[in-house]
Amino acid sequence: MAAQADRKLVPIVSLDVVGYSRLTEHNERQTLRLVQRVYDRLVARTIGRQGGKVFKTMGDGLLAEFQSVVAAVEWVAALQRELSERRLKVPGGGHLQIRAGVVLADVLVAGDDLYGSGVNLSVRVQVLSPPGGMAITKWMYQYLDGRTDLQFVDLGPTELKNVSRTVRLYVWHPEGVTQKNAAATASEPIPIPQSSRPSVVVLPFDNLSGEADQAYFADAVVEEITATLSRIKDFFVIARNSAFAYKGRAVDVRQVGKELGVRYAVEGSVRRVGERVRITTQLVETDSGNHIWSTKVDGAVSDLFDLQDKVAAEVASAIQPSIRRVEVERARSKRPETMAAYDLVMRALPHLWAHRMAENPHAIAFLSRALQLEPNYGLAAGLCAWAHGQQVAYNWATDVAAERAEGERLIELATQTVGDDPTALTALASAMMQLGGDVPQAVNFAERALALDPNHSWAWMRLGYGRVYLG
Structure with a gap:
């Protein structure tokens, strides 16, 4: 007891x-x-x-x-x-x-x-x-x-x-x-910040064990997940202080979405039975209340710290693509005249990742429009540079010199504007490698992306390519 x-x-x-x-x-x-x-x-x-x-x-x-x-x-x-x-x-x-x-x-x-x-x-x-x-x-x-x-x-x-x-x-x-x-x-109502990126809040996890020490562990898991997600620049993570106000209260995620101005919420629970602990986590869209993704992780009480890290890493690696899929569908449903630069980037992604000659120009068109709206949008610049790199590397271009020149111009722009966005850094590294640029610098960009987000699979793949190129 x-x-x-x-x-x-x-x-x-x-x-x-x-x-x-x-x-x-x-x-x-x-x-x-x-x-x-x-x-x-x-x-x-x-x-x-x-x-x-x-x-x-x-x-x-x-x-x-x-x-x-x-x-x-x-x-x-x-x-x-x-x-x-x-x-x-x-x-x-x-x-x-x-x-x-x-x-x-x-x-x-x-x-x-x-x-x-x-x-x-x-x-x-x-x-x-x-x-x-x-x-x-x-x-x-x-x-x-x-x-x-x-x-x-x-x-x-x-x-x-x-x-x-x-x-x-x-x-x-x-x-x-x-x-x-x-x-x-x-x-006065507290103003909800407008963010072009999707926003997510990690709500306090329920302690289903009824023991004070497990409540402490549940909070620690939430802290670790919040910190891990905060390193992913593809979405905006609401500060832990705002989420903490919901601790111990049964609230509808749709209400949380309205009060905090977030599109997604991470919920979860911690249950201990004997010497075993189960952590259940789920991602919910706040507009509809629909569950997008869920998982459960079991572990031993003696390995709580390792279990905490494991849960945070698994949640981060699963949530990123889950949110991106929903955001792509959200952007597709918008009328063209209402789309912001972020929406245009989301529209570009399926065309970009298709890796097909017929699809790539559509990606370039969406990304170019995004840069017209926000000329210093580092993610759009990096992805667009990569798209032009694909035109050259896969022999899809009718005017290779023009594609290369535009790709190099966008690389220069992205180098100045990507900041600490792991996806943008990886796109920049990819573009540099495909256009035969400074491979050691490209490897450095990939390493920076992984330092910011150790779970970024594309950055790991690009780093591997870079090291192969360097011998």
């Missing part, structure tokens, strides 16, 4: 970067570097001095516990003041802002992690914080009476998403906040 988990009453702080999805769409690498720098210098170096401890990080946010209510809000206030003064610039314009929610919660302790409805409540409260400020609950406000100089504004009883009762909230901002604009912040 599993030992009963400990409980404790602690202040919980939830932090989240405002507009993180939009920022990563503008420049993912720059955004990640900025957020990591803020964490290292303004969070990790200071939180321990106030008796705080981070117990979960989620890419664009974190959860922390404190030993003191006063210390929790004072630390958050100091962090927000520092960010307000520094005005750190973010991709696309504007300055980095963080939302903060602070609650006093009775939580379950499992190892170094905390669980319970109070942890979920902190995330819900944080969502209603003014950007650059913090929101706290009535309990927190009453406890602080006379213990801090911070001036909070009363929002009154407030409805929180997936919370059955209203919660009285109070908000603070370093530049002050009025009752009017505080209420406006609470009532």
Whole structure:
């Protein structure tokens, strides 16, 4: 019989970067570097001095516990003041802002992690914080009476998403906040970022064992799957912090799709029987609720870490082609005048992968139209260069010199624009090899693709070709 988990009453702080999805769409690498720098210098170096401890990080946010209510809000206030003064610039314009929610919660302790409805409540409260400020609950406000100089504004009883009762909230901002604009912040819907790529969320897995240690493992599996999928640039992965708000709640994936603006959801469960563990995973289209793909993996309790890695790798390798198939069908159903550059790339793929003389020109036509809409679309440039490479390598071209020149022009464009997209890097490597270009550089591109996505089968194949060419 599993030992009963400990409980404790602690202040919980939830932090989240405002507009993180939009920022990563503008420049993912720059955004990640900025957020990591803020964490290292303004969070990790200071939180321990106030008796705080981070117990979960989620890419664009974190959860922390404190030993003191006063210390929790004072630390958050100091962090927000520092960010307000520094005005750190973010991709696309504007300055980095963080939302903060602070609650006093009775939580379950499992190892170094905390669980319970109070942890979920902190995330819900944080969502209603003014950007650059913090929101706290009535309990927190009453406890602080006379213990801090911070001036909070009363929002009154407030409805929180997936919370059955209203919660009285109070908000603070370093530049002050009025009752009017505080209420406006609470009532405004959170904008859903528009992404040309398909979007996917990995929802918290159900723990069917009823044991606290397996709940911890279920969360670890979700963390690993999310991190692995995030390396695949063919689709956009919703941050773990947003997905965590659904933990412990029975929700329809169609509702999740509407609330988070995602096309696909990964669901799953963990069940332990004796010394064996079974992890079940499925991919669901949120518009229709249809199941696209599912799998189950069995393993021994003694090999949990290996099992976690195995599940993440299997899910990533299966989901990528599954989503691509659905996206191709989605693009085919659109009227030509409504297609964006991404849709045109999806339309090109079946023609491109057909490897037939009659099909390849159709791929080039779709990809060329995509580049007319978005001239710096690295994936379109890389794939189009590869298509022209096929025209030359397979003797399909009537004007070899013209095909080669266009392919080389697109290689130059792709080299400058592919960024950290494994598929685009692989397409670029393929084009270079087929047009007789710099094979060592092409091998380097394939290796970069595999460093980003170790499960990318096309990159492995292209790397193999490159090494054969090099002898």
